[in-house]
Amino acid sequence: xxxxxxxxxxxxxxxxxxxxxxxxxxxxxxxxxxxxxxxxxxxxxxxxxxxxxxxxxxxxxxxxxxxxxxxxxxxxxxxxxxxxxxxxxxxxxxxxxxxxxxxxxxxxxxxxxxxxxxxxxxxxxxxxxxxxxxxxxxxxxxxxxxxxx
Amino acid sequence: xxxxxxxxxxxxxxxxxxxxxxxxxxxxxxxxxxxxxxxxxxxxxxxxxxxxxxxxxxxxxxxxxxxxxxxxxxxxxxxxxxxxxxxxxxxxxxxxxxxxxxxxxxxxxxxxxxxxxxxxxxxxxxxxxxxxxxxxxxxxxxxxxxxxxxxxxxxxxxxxxxxxxxxxxxxxxxxxxxxxxxxxxxxxxxxxxxxxxxxxxxxxxxxxxxxxxxxxxxxxxxxxxxxxxxxxxxxxxxxxxxxxxxxxxxxxxxxxxxxxxxxxxxxxxxxxxxxxxxxxxxxxxxxxxxxxxxxxxxxxxxxxxxxxxxxxxxxxxxxxxxxxxxxxxxxxxxxxxxxxxxxxxxxxxxxxxxxxxxxxxxxxxxxxxxxxx
Numbered sequence: 001x002x003x004x005x006x007x008x009x010x011x012x013x014x015x016x017x018x019x020x021x022x023x024x025x026x027x028x029x030x031x032x033x034x035x036x037x038x039x040x041x042x043x044x045x046x047x048x049x050x051x052x053x054x055x056x057x058x059x060x061x062x063x064x065x066x067x068x069x070x071x072x073x074x075x076x077x078x079x080x081x082x083x084x085x086x087x088x089x090x091x092x093x094x095x096x097x098x099x100x101x102x103x104x105x106x107x108x109x110x111x112x113x114x115x116x117x118x119x120x121x122x123x124x125x126x127x128x129x130x131x132x133x134x135x136x137x138x139x140x141x142x143x144x145x146x147x148x149x
Numbered sequence: 150x151x152x153x154x155x156x157x158x159x160x161x162x163x164x165x166x167x168x169x170x171x172x173x174x175x176x177x178x179x180x181x182x183x184x185x186x187x188x189x190x191x192x193x194x195x196x197x198x199x200x201x202x203x204x205x206x207x208x209x210x211x212x213x214x215x216x217x218x219x220x221x222x223x224x225x226x227x228x229x230x231x232x233x234x235x236x237x238x239x240x241x242x243x244x245x246x247x248x249x250x251x252x253x254x255x256x257x258x259x260x261x262x263x264x265x266x267x268x269x270x271x272x273x274x275x276x277x278x279x280x281x282x283x284x285x286x287x288x289x290x291x292x293x294x295x296x297x298x299x300x301x302x303x304x305x306x307x308x309x310x311x312x313x314x315x316x317x318x319x320x321x322x323x324x325x326x327x328x329x330x331x332x333x334x335x336x337x338x339x340x341x342x343x344x345x346x347x348x349x350x351x352x353x354x355x356x357x358x359x360x361x362x363x364x365x366x367x368x369x370x371x372x373x374x375x376x377x378x379x380x381x382x383x384x385x386x387x388x389x390x391x392x393x394x395x396x397x398x399x400x401x402x403x404x405x406x407x408x409x410x411x412x413x414x415x416x417x418x419x420x421x422x423x424x425x426x427x428x429x430x431x432x433x434x435x436x437x438x439x440x441x442x443x444x445x446x447x448x449x450x451x452x453x454x455x456x457x458x459x460x461x462x463x464x465x466x467x468x469x470x471x472x473x474x475x476x477x478x479x480x481x482x483x484x485x486x487x488x489x490x491x492x493x494x495x496x497x498x499x500x501x502x503x504x505x506x507x508x509x510x511x512x513x514x515x516x517x518x519x520x521x522x
Binding site: 036042043058061062064065066067069070132 | 164236237238239295296297321322323324325326329333336337369370373377380381384385388517518
């Protein structure tokens with residue numbers, strides 16, 4: 001399914017949708033998340049990481065400060081956050097080169113800030129506020145990574 | 150020389166500050182030099198990791214030299230070198246750690262790896278000990294900054310005739326760190342970067358009861374924090390109140406002209422914005438203080454430590470002191486210089502590890518997500 005749209009009506013539902021995505025992921029895969037502050041990027045990532053089996057959702061926190069979190073239980077997941085990246089750089093200058101040297105699931109928040117180059121299959125997910133609890137999640141999956149659904 | 154007089158060089162480079170300090174006997178600060186990169190990163194509105202590593206590289210040698218000169222100590226006089234090995238930005242950590250490691254090898258001095266969070270605990274102990282106070286342990290320690298919001302229970306046990314510290318993680322944030330929520334709210338309201346000090350100053354001029362932001366509902370551990378919901382609630386308040394937009398734009402333009410700081414921005418803020426800022430701060434601070442004191446009560450700690458950059462927040466300090474006293478708890482809040490990142494706290498934490506007989510070897514590595522417990 002190359003592209004689709006989901007609407008979630010609660011924090012729990014966003015996590016559940018993330019879990020369903022996470023369960024289908026096979027490394028290597030790059031997930032590019034975009035969307036405003038508070039749109040639910042970290043929440044969705046909690047679900048994806050727990051669905052992939054790399055960590056529990058409680059263990060997944062915002063990586064804004066250290067830029068990258070690594071979750072490593074079975075599947076290796078890197079959770080990258082470019083929010084604090086002020087200038088236009090490409091990934092090689094961020095000290096994150098290692099992330100792409102091994103087969104992993106790489107999830108990037110604020111991915112709209114950078115042009116990322118990779119040979120890996122890419123899933124683009126855009127999150128939007130509809131109202132206080134309601135989010136619209138648009139998934140673009142040209143490589144059919146989530147085709148099982 | 151008695152064991153009290155060990156001279157430790159501390160080196161810290163986990164994020165935006167390159168710091169070096171010489172501490173004698175784990176409590177007497179002979180020098181503490183901090184070279185901040187805030188000005189460098191401000192024009193990008195955030196940290197540029199590549200730039201951060203390069204700045205650390207440029208600063209590390211002069212900062213260590215300056216620390217030795219101010220202390221009147223030569224590198225040969227040192228008893229050990231303590232370096233931060235995580236958590237933090239990996240490229241930044243590597244600069245301080247590699248330099249410390251090479252210095253220790255070249256000088257034939259013991260090397261000690263320190264967890265940055267443990268350093269924050271020791272910032273409190275260092276200042277208490279320097280004032281001749283001995284905080285009763287176990288203590289409940291809240292470390293709250295731009296990157297961390299976590300509660301540890303701090304205890305000691307006797308090892309080799311010395312006190313070895315141990316830490317148990319009681320709770321922590323499920324999403325954003327408190328300081329991160331401050332920075333993000335500051336970005337929404339155009340208050341500049343970093344957001345904490347400006348919000349703290351502006352909050353004094355607003356009504357903290359104007360807007361009721363509910364406390365977060367968290368399942369599971371009652372001592373965990375969540376600041377993401379508060380951040381989103383502020384965002385929705387701004388969206389629902391379009392009349393706030395013109396002043397947000399005005400402040401943004403002022404910041405771009407270089408007019409920053411609380412005084413300049415206050416002149417461009419209506420009472421509605423000041424009320425929003427004060428209400429946000431009240432919600433954040435009540436949450437931090439409430440959960441920390443509940444954790445202390447639950448685990449029978451009579452002592453509370455508060456450390457990290459947000460520990461400098463005036464309302465946090467006021468509320469901790471007001472609420473701990475009736476519970477018979479003693480609160481230790483470090484001075485501003487020791488709240489924010491510094492190397493004296495790394496030297497003090499290294500001193501305790503040195504006394505407990507700990508040594509690191511050349512295989513010591515930096516770890517971006519190093520846990521304390």
